[in-house]
Structures are given as C-alpha cells and as structure tokens.
Amino acid sequence: MKETAFLRKNAVVLGGKLRDRRLSMRKGLFYGLLFTSPAILGFILFTLGPMVASLALSLTDYNVFKDHTSFVGFDHYVNLFSGEDDLFYPSLGVTFYFVVLRVPAVILLSFAIALLLNLNVRGRAVFRTIIYLPSIVPAVASAMIWLWLLNPDLGLVNAALRWLHLPTSNWLFSEGSVIPSVVLTTLWGIGGTVIIFLAGLSGIPMQYYEAIEVDGGGWYRKLRHITIPMVTPTIFFNTIMTIIGSFQVFNEAYILTQGGPNNKSLFYVFYLWRTGFRDTEMGYASALAWVLFVIILFFTFIVFRTSKTWVHYEGGERA
Amino acid sequence: MRQSKFAITAGYAALLSISALFIIPFVWLLRSSLMDLSQIFTMPPEWIPKPFHWDNFHRALTILPFGTFFTNTLIIVAGVLVGTVATSSIAAFGFSRIRWKGRDAVFGILMSSMMLPAAVTLIPSFLGWKMLGFYDTYYPLIVPAYFGGGVFNIFLLRQFYFTIPRDFDEAAFVDGATYFQIYLRVILPLSRSVLIVVALFSFLGSWNDFMGPLIYVKSDSLFTLALGLQMFQGTYTAQWDLLMAASAAVVLPCVVVFLIGQRYFLEGITLTGLKG
C-alpha cells in the first residue's frame, strides 16, 4: 500500500506526464504492434480471409453444390433493397423490434441483479451460481422448458395466470406476443452479462463509498455518484455486446418458433441461414450478411461515438 | 462498506425470488434426468421423481463412449483456456495501456469480426483449415485461441485496463520498467477478477461448443461431450430421459467450475493497494 502511494507521489513530483507521453508515443507504435500482434495476426490468418471471401461471394450466385459460379455484381443487393425480396424488410423489422426491446431489458435487469449479488450477504456464492445456471443448461433442454411453460393451453404460465384470474396470452404462438415472448425467454440467459457487471462492480474502490458515508449520503447517492459512473466502462461493454448479439439472434427462431407465426419471428439471421443452408443460395446469403454487418457496424459506431460523453475511465482514456 | 439491516433484508428477499425463477431450468433438468419418460411430461408437472431413476445416468453414460468424449473435451478446453487467457490479456494491454498511432482503428477492425454472421464465413473457414490439412483434428478449435483468444475477451479486458489509473504505469515507467514488466507486475495483478471471468467464459464456451467440433471433426473417436449430447435427439423423437441425464452429467462440472471460479471475483480488486 505504501509502495503505490509512493509511486503515485513520485509520478506527480517528477511531473512525468509530458515526458512520459513523448516517450510512450515514440516507442508506442512498436510496442503497441508487438503486444497486439498475436491478435492482429490471428485476425489476418483466421478471420479476414473468410470475411473477404464472403464479401466476394455476395457478388456472385455461389451455390455450394453448383460447379459454376458467376459474377452477378450488385444484383443481390438491388434485389434486397428494391423490395423484390419481400422477406428482407419484414425480417429486418422483426429483428429491430427484438433489439429495441431486448437491449434495454438485458442491461437494466442484469445491472440490477448484479447490484443485488454484490451485496455482502450470506450465500451470495450460491446466488451467483444460480443466476448463471440457465446459461449453461443446453439450449435444447431449455427450449423444451419454454415450449412447455408457454404452451397456451397446456402450459404452466397460463395455468398460473388463470388461477390468479389474470388475462392469459398465446405467448410464442400469436403474432403480437411472439417477439416479447422470445425476449422473455432470452432474459433467462443473462448470467454472463451479470457476471461481467459483477467484475466491474468489484473494481470500485471501497474508500469512495466510505467518503460518501462520511458525508451522510445514502444508497441512492452512492449509486448515482459512485457506482454508475465507475461501471460505465462495463455498461459500455455490455451494451455493445448485447447489441451485436441481439442483431444476430438465431437460436430462438431455429429451435422455438421456426420464424412463425406468420413470419412474425423471422429473425434476420434465421432467414439468412435458411437461404444459405436450406436453399443453398450461399451467394445471396452472403449479401444478406453484409447488409447486417453494415447495420451492426453503424450502431456500434454510434455507441462508440457517444461513449465519449458518458463513459468514465479512471485511467483518463477516451475510447 | 456498511449496509443497513433493511437493505440486507430487502436484498435477500429480492435475491431469493429471482433465484427461484432462475433455478427453474436447472431443477427441471435435474428432476427430468431422474424420471422415466412417462413422468417427465406429466401435467400438471411433478417435481419429485417417483421412483428415482438413477439408472438413467448409467444408461446415458454407457450408451455412448463418454469417457473418450470427456478426455477429448478436456484436451480442447485446456488448450483453449491457456491460449485465451495468455494472448487476450497481452493484446488487450496493447490496445489500452500503450498509446500508438492507429490503435483504435485497428481495434475497430478486429471488432468488426464479431459483426458478420458466422453462417456465411463457415464454409470459407472450413475450406481454409482443410487446405492446411487440419480437417479432422483439433487445431481449428484450439489454435485461434493462441492468436488473441477472441475479440470478445480482448474487448472485455481492454475496458477493464482502461479503468486502472495511468499513474501506476507512468510511475513504473519512470523507474525504468519496460512495457512487459508493467503488464506483468502492474496490470495483471490488478485485473485478476476479470481474468478469472475470461477464463470462466472460455472454459464454458469451449465445453459447450458443439458446432465447432461438428464441422471440423469427422471421426467419432474425436467427438466431444457437447457433440455427444446431440446424439440423443433422434430423427423424429428424442430420448428425453437419457438426453436429460446426459445433459445433467455434462452440466454439473460446469456448475462446480463456476462455484469455484466465482469466489475469485468476490474478492476482486480489494486485494490490491488501492485502498491506501
């Protein structure tokens, strides 16, 4: 403890900021590239090739089973945006609806649960494990549970609602409620997000809270002035990852709904997969993928841009 | 930190009710794994197996060579775990604690690899690995972990490295420390909790992954547990009792690993010198 205090003082005394910056910028490029080289190399070796290949294939009529592939230019993209493919806009709409509902729900709920799990209570190890459990139950098994719970006529949830004399719903099986229902089923799997929040919360130095307690501040002030600002880097991370993940929702349509009823859960990536693998039109599927790529890139970029105003890094960094 | 009695009680109540909701799938899995087919789906549902079919586990675990699958899974998981923890933290250091021209642009490009649906890169990736002669080996599953260990982990670690006050490494710099020493002596100890999270995620991720082994492996002597589980789903009907028992058997080690792993981010950063 002493040592760090000493180091910190030292740094200030020497006024090292300016010197250090010059120093670190000069050598920075070399060391920066050195430290990141495994990741950059990995990207070039394993990821870039397939990505470029799919971009190139999106300009062809590539079909795995066909011996000949011909260049079609931007035909696929024209086909998509002109509305000639009449599932493109609907599946995009369904996916946007899902993202808009799910991202805030996941962030708020997992943050709230993380706060609870961060309380210094007995058995929190068990509570933490329980919250994470649904994330490790195999998807087929948990899909089964949902289908069984949410079955309109035979399911447990409606039975409970009827017992309480509350209105029932057709859940996954009607057009209006299918997306909210799918969002609900995915909320069970927020354990990972909660864990990351917990890691972020554990990084908040205790003495910050103690300072507020000295001033006589309550939980709200702690939350508002310490906890939330200090976890903004984690909120930022979880938001970005939830956005990227939600746009690519697939399993729920694949296992639970098959896109129905009436295409109201025809998620974009499910449609893409169906086009590429069932209908074997991989070139067209690649075009679909690259449209989504640009959309996700756009929203990620926006969040990154706004982060300067709300994400607080103790290290003074601006992402 | 002091906590009021009221906060603790309210917190307990909230935790208990949320846990009750979140434990349902797991309890359902466990109780189904001990039931015969006729009891699994009864309406209204029954929660206690009658009688307990412990033999489900025996049947499920002997019908397939689960010992081999287990060994295979361990090989992959260990390989991925080591690679991911080592290289993702090094890369994250380079993307956060070192200032260099183009850093954020390069990071952005790496990030973009998460934004393209995997369905369209599956076949090109497969062809690439096959061309290298690594079809039907674990290389495609393990080797990438040694090259950054996935952007998700790098991004996660980068976010945490950003929160560590810069004075720390600047002071060390002045004392003549190299970047590598700063990484090893300053940053790594301070980021123990999040490294445990990364390790945990990479363990669970490769433990449960069945798509990777499915595509890159063809000999069933190289199958993994997650892939073995999939076998219980038949053409038209699944053997739910065996599927549930096998699933429970595969999930239980994860629960143990988690219970142990989470202890370490309980402690978190309070171990370090920040308190002074």
Next chain:
Amino acid sequence: MPRSRKSLSVLIALLLVVVAILSACSKSGSSPASENSSAAPADSASSSESSGGEGPGEPITLRMTVWGAPEEVAAYKSAIAKFEAKYPNITVKLQHIPTDYDTKLTTMVAGNDEPDIAQMESASIAFPLAEQGKFYNLQDFLSADSEITADRLVPNITYSLEPGNVIGLGPGPETFVLYYNEDIFKDAGMAPPPARASEAWTWEEFVEAAKKLTIDNKGRNASDPGFDPKNIKQYGVNFGTWWGNYSNFVYSNGGDFLSEDGKTFALNQPAAVEALQKIADLINVHHVAPSPVQAKNIPATNVALQTKKVAMVVDGQWASAGLAQSKVHYNVGALPVMKQPMTTVVSGMFSMFKSTKHPQEAWELMKALLDPEAAIDLLTAGTWMPAYRDWYTEPALIAKWTENLPSRPSGYKDAVIDVLLNNSHQTPTGYVKNFNKIMDIVNPALDKVWLGQQTAQEALDAIAAKAQAQVQGRRDVNP
C-alpha cells in the same frame, strides 16, 4: 482525422494483398480437386470390373453418413457388420452426424469430402444436390439387379428427380395414424376409432367423438350447451399443424399441393381448402383441439395422450416408439376419412454420391440396409416400418414386426398395412419442385388460418399469386 485515414488506406492495401494471396491459394487448392474428380471415372470403371466377381477383391472402404438416435445408429452398425462379414474386402466407415446434418454435409460437399452413401431428407438438401448432378440414378442399379426390383419395394419410398431418375430409396417408410388413449374411451363408454381403413370414421363422426371427449373444468363436454371453451381440461384431439399432418386430409379430400400437370398451385382449390378449413375448425369452431404448436420435436403430442390432456392424436407411426416406452393404454386407429382413406408416406432415404469410386459396392451396401431383416430392431421398437412389400403380405413376416410388441398395439396392423399398400400417397416433398420456397409462402398464411384470423379460402387466395410464382412443376410428371 487525416492520420487515421492514412492508416486506413494502409489497411485497405494490406487487405487487398491478403485477398490476392488467398485467391491464389484457393486456385492452387482447387486444381488438385479437379484432378481428383477427373480421375474418379477411371477408378470407378476399374473397381466395377473388379467387383464383377463376388470373390475377395482389393480392400475397399466405403463411407456413409447418417443421423439418428443411438439405437438407430446401433441398428445401422449391426446391419453393416453383417454386410462386412459377407464382403470381407469391404470396410464401411459409418459417420454419425448427430445434429445440423445439412450444414455439416454442405461443408463436406464444399470441401470435396462427400461420403459414398448419405442418408438424406426429401424436404431438405437432397433435391438441391440431385439437381446439380451429385447423385447416381439408382434406377440403373435397380434395373440391373436380380435380387431387388422396384416392385419389391412398398409404394412411395423411391424419390425421383424426374421420372426414371431415382435419387434415393427410403429404408423405413412412415404412415400417419390416429392414436388414442383406450382408458378415456372406456371411461366415456364410447367405441374407439376403427382400425381398418374400410371402416374408418368419416370426418363428421370423428368431430362428434372429439366433441364428446372434450371436457371443460366443470365436466361438461363440447356438445353441451353450457360448455366453456376457455377452461378446457381435456381436449378431444391434438393435431400438429405441419404439412405432414394436414397433407393426409388434403389428399383424402381429393386435393393436392399442385395441379396434376404441375403447373398450378392447388392448395387454394376447393378440395384442399375444405380439408384445411375443417382442420382449423377443430381448433376455432369446435374447440376440440388445442392451439397449434409449430415448434419441432416437442413431445407434447404423445405425452398429452398419456396424461389424458387429449384423447386422440394425429401423428406419424414413429410416435409408437415413444408411446411404447410410456405407461399408457394407447391404441392405433385409422385416420378419419374425408372422401377416401389416405395416408401420406414420409421417409428418410439413402442416396449415392457420384463421387464414389465404388458404386457397385455402395449399391450392395444400400441393399443391405434396405433389407428389413437388417433394421429389425428399429421395426420392433416402433421407429420404422419395413421397406419390402412381402413384409406386408406374408403372415410370417408380418408377425415379425407387428405382433406381441409394446410398440404395436392390437389396432396397429390393420391401421397401417392395407393403407400403406393401397391408399398411400407420396410425400409432397418428393414430387413438388421448389417445395420449401412454396411453403415459405404458404406456412405464414396457414398460421392465420390455425389462429382463426382468416378462413382457409381467404388466406390461401391472398397468397396464391405469390405461391404460383414459385411453382416449378412436379417431379413425377415429364415436363
């Protein structure tokens, strides 16, 4: 900003270099593959020569991909063991693909790693592969073979790309039947559904029975005036609303998916519409069937039967395997009849890739797997029905798979045998070209019908033009 732009342009340049290298690589990679394929015909010629005699030839390895549960795979393995004993020079490598079969097979094809024989599903990538000439025409083998002919196989298990071009043979046909809980009928004092197709219920008799067996929480049935459809305790019938189920009744009513010449979308024609509407009425008018559940693989149907949530279930005969294992007094009746008795026959199939170097040996293997004797475990378990006609006509053979088995209750024999031989229809996936794309349009429309938002006529007329645009003809009609 200018700086980052510069680094960006460097990156783009780097990207281009990588692309150039990659494309060069893929070119050099593709040439050995094409050499391979050009070498294949020569090879197969020599191998067919060698296989002319039955004696021990050079060692040969055949590769085969299958899906399925462990007991299905075990049945294949025992059949393969017998085959290998008969042909000591042949080794068969069975590759079990437990999940995402099509995705895996597609990557295998992309990597020139096709098996010699693959189990295929008519509703998925079998026909896309066949259309690109990836499969042998099995008709040639059937015509040349002395042991097995097309006549020996039961109807509707051969899949043809076009007349005369057989791309797959189904080893285990499946019909549809009406399962019922015997106790429910006994308790209600009602006669159970007849087993023989000739005596089968008419649709009206079926609806009447279903009404009497639909009970609300006050014990009133659906034909009582005070019946409360909002609080149903027991449904008369469960009816999964996927094409396999409703196709039985579309055919029974004289309807079809396409017109006879294959030129016109026909689900919006009166016969089909009437059948579909009658099924939807079970849910929305008579309240004797629960709302549709479109999710795959949900066991609710059989389980519902067992737990007395429903009295009858329309389902494929494969459900017998699951029912046999659960403690329920169930039995099997013939499907109700709209105009004539009818069942759709669905089945997986075996196909032979053209890339095989040993077509003759692969054919022998395929024959060995078609033999009901080889699949006897699957037949007795209730998973499959036999592929050979004599197993439906010779009493000794019939007994082998229909008598004294928990998976084969008393009504079973009558409910499936005559129907399969005399009143069965090929699955629409086998003859409707572009089936999946047509159904992508039809399914959402039918969802509205099952949910009671539109009549079958309205919903199908609304999409008829779009569906018509996807119609490409029939595989069983010469263009």
